Structure formats: C-alpha cells, structure tokens
Ligand SMILES: Nc1ncnc2c1ncn2[C@@H]1O[C@H](COP(=O)(O)OP(=O)(O)O)[C@@H](O)[C@H]1O
C-alpha cells in the first residue's frame with residue numbers, strides 16, 4: 001500500500017512533504033513511538049511511523065531511518081520549521097485526529113488484505 | 115588503501131533544529147557511492163546520536179568522516195564540559211539532559227548505548243573542562259548487528 005493510498009483509505013490529511021514520488025512510496029511496515037533515540041535505532045526502511053512528535057528533529061529521524069512517512073496522531077501539531085523541512089526533503093507528514101492504536105490496527109488490516 | 119573520501123562538518127551548538135545535517139549528508143554520500151546499506155544505517159544512527167550529544171551537552175563541535183571501501187571512521191570533537199564518569203554515561207537510561215530537550219523527544223539516555231550497539235568500535239577521550247573526542251568505526255559488510 002502506498003502512502004497516498006493509506007492517506008485516502010484512513011482519511012488522513014497530508015500536511016507536508018507530499019509530492020508524486022514520496023506519496024507513491026510503498027509502506028512496508030508500521031512503527032510507533034515518541035522517543036527519538038529509540039525510533040532512530042528501531043524503525044526500519046519503509047515504515048509508516050505513528051507519533052506525536054511533529055518537530056524538526058522527528059523529520060531528521062524519519063529521514064535517517066528512511067521511513068515512508070510520518071503519521072501525526074491525535075491531531076499532534078507539525079511545527080512551521082518541521083513543515084518546511086518535510087517539504088524540502090519530501091518526507092510525507094500525514095495527520096489524523098484518531099489514536100495511534102486504532103489507526104495501526106486498521107492500517108495493518110488493510111495492508112494484510114491487499 | 116588510498117581511495118578514501120574525507121568529509122568535514124561544523125556542528126552548530128546554538129541551533130538544536132539543525133542537528134542531523136551532518137549525518138544526513140554522510141548518509142547521502144554513502145548512498146550515492148552505493149555503500150553497503152546496513153553499514154549506511156549504522157553510520158547514520160551512530161553519527162546522529164553523536165551530533166545530538168554535541169549539540170545538547172557540549173555547545174556544538176566538529177565531525178570528521180573518512181569513508182574507506184571497507185569501513186567508515188567518524189571522529190566527533192567538542193570543547194564542551196567533558197564527561198565525568200564515562201562508564202556511567204554509557205549506561206542505558208543515564209542522562210543529564212534538561213527537560214526542554216526531553217520534551218523534544220531526546221534525553222532518554224540511549225544515545226551512547228545506541229552508538230556502542232551500532233558501531234564496530236567506539237572510543238571516548240574526555241577531559242573535564244576541556245572537551246570530548248569520540249572515535250567511531252563501522253565496518254562495511256557488517257560484523258555488527
Ligand atoms: N559530547 C558530550 N559532552 C559532554 N557530556 C556528554 C556528551 N555526550 C554525552 N554526554 C553525557 O553522557 C550522558 C549520556 O548520553 P546519552 O546516552 O547520549 O544520553 P542523552 O543524550 O539522552 O542524555 C549525557 O546525558 C551527558 O551527561
């Protein structure tokens with residue numbers, strides 16, 4: 001499932017970093033966490049990363065860990081300079097009002113029935 | 115081995131938001147030359163943690179990276195306060211980071227343990243009031259996790 005397909009299926013807003021290439025990237029796994037050192041060490045390539053961290057450091061972590069996208073849950077805010085960074089490195093940042101747990105279950109189900 | 119690439123970076127100490135630029139640049143370079151992808155990942159993690167530490171704890175510093183066909187050497191140098199007890203600092207969960215750093219998602223005391231885990235060798239030279247130098251090395255073709 002691509003980032004844009006996931007955004008559509010789960011009714012998520014695309015806040016930044018969404019261009020043709022970045023949105024057509026495949027989501028390979030799901031990861032969640034807010035401690036950046038932890039995520040940095042454990043997230044893997046192609047992850048959809050569910051978090052409340054919408055700061056510029058989260059963008060650096062997503063980029064270094066090679067995540068497919070960041071998904072901000074419970075309407076967590078994307079800072080202005082983080083938005084700028086997301087656009088400049090084409091890292092999609094999506095947003096939902098719902099909780100991580102619900103979203104992950106749904107996305108996982110969708111990915112399995114693909 | 116004569117064919118190596120040398121990179122040098124100044125890591126600014128007053129701009130926390132720019133931390134990660136050096137490691138991102140190194141990652142880009144390694145990708146471009148088609149480096150072993152597991153090694154790229156380990157270099158990126160270790161170097162980012164080192165960079166963040168220099169920014170949070172030492173007011174910035176420099177990073178020197180030497181890319182060889184079979185390994186990447188990283189030297190991080192700062193003129194910060196130094197580390198009082200290195201063994202203690204290496205313990206998972208130990209951190210002297212202030213609350214404002216913690217609220218940004220750092221300061222979990224996992225940086226040095228992560229660096230140790232993802233590099234093939236790690237050496238710290240530090241002196242109170244003088245600074246800290248970290249020598250890191252990552253082998254390509256992965257002998258580590
Ligand atoms: N470059 C440095 N200069 C001075 N102190 C450092 C440096 N790097 C690490 N430290 C000390 O070691 C501790 C542990 O570092 P680390 O494992 O990265 O955890 P954290 O950065 O989350 O505090 C830090 O809290 C700090 O006290």
Ligand SMILES: [Mg+2]
Nearest residue numbers: 166167225226
């Ligand atoms: Mg640290």
